[in-house]
Amino acid sequence: MKNNSMLHPFADVQNQLQKKRQQLMLKRGYLELAKNAAIILIIVLIAFTQVFYITVSSGTDMYPAILDGDIVLGYRLDTNYLKNDVVVCEADGRRVIGRVVARGGDSVDMTEDGRLFVNGTEQTGEIAFPTNPGKQSYPYTVPDGCVYLLGDYRTNTTDSRTLGPVKVENIKAKVVSIFRRRGI
Structure with missing residues (x-):
């Protein structure tokens, strides 16, 4: 072969x-x-x-809506911040998550008994905690190009009552979703 x-x-x-x-x-x-x-x-x-912003919540500023350790997903491209939007921003050298209660030109007023007024209308939402006035004098007019933020846990939070109004350019993102980390 x-x-x-x-x-x-x-x-x-x-x-x-x-x-x-x-x-x-x-x-x-x-x-x-x-x-x-x-x-x-x-x-x-x-x-x-x-486009997106991801961070982990720390503290109880937005309790009960956002809990300590929750993963927060924000959207960076929407810069039209409306009343009740929850945003993540940089203020006074720290990251703050808060709810927009007033925009530039709006008047904010708080009473000693914990009531919040924006443009003369009492804000009665699903916030279970009284709104203490903090350090500012009221009524307060929010400067143009700024928003006034409050945390949902209003008796113990760092927000515009101590930091002042937040410039819109310091807002990192509008919160679009929250992922609970418990049990992960």
Whole structure:
């Protein structure tokens, strides 16, 4: 019997070419996978640095709506902050999560018995805690380009009553979702 190389003089070359082709295809597959992974990583990086904001809540400023340790997801692109929006901002060198109760030009008034008035209308919402006036004198007019924030746990929170109004440009994001960390 004749061996295969005698029957087909280029069989060895053909086998080597076949192996090289397979190696090249495998290498191309890995390069394509790496390229796709890099594109996905860039998209995620852009999404979470330009579109979304993620942080972990600390403290009880927004109790019971947001609890200590909850993961807060915010949306950065919506800059039209309305009354009752919950936002994350930087104020006085710290991260603050609070509820917008008034915007630029609005008048805020608080009574000693814990009632809150915005533009002369009493704000009676689902807030279970009385609103103590804090350090500011009232009535107070919120400057243009600012919002007045209050935490939901109004008897023990750091908000605009101690920090003053928050400039809109210091708001990092509007809160769109909260993920409870208990039991994770």
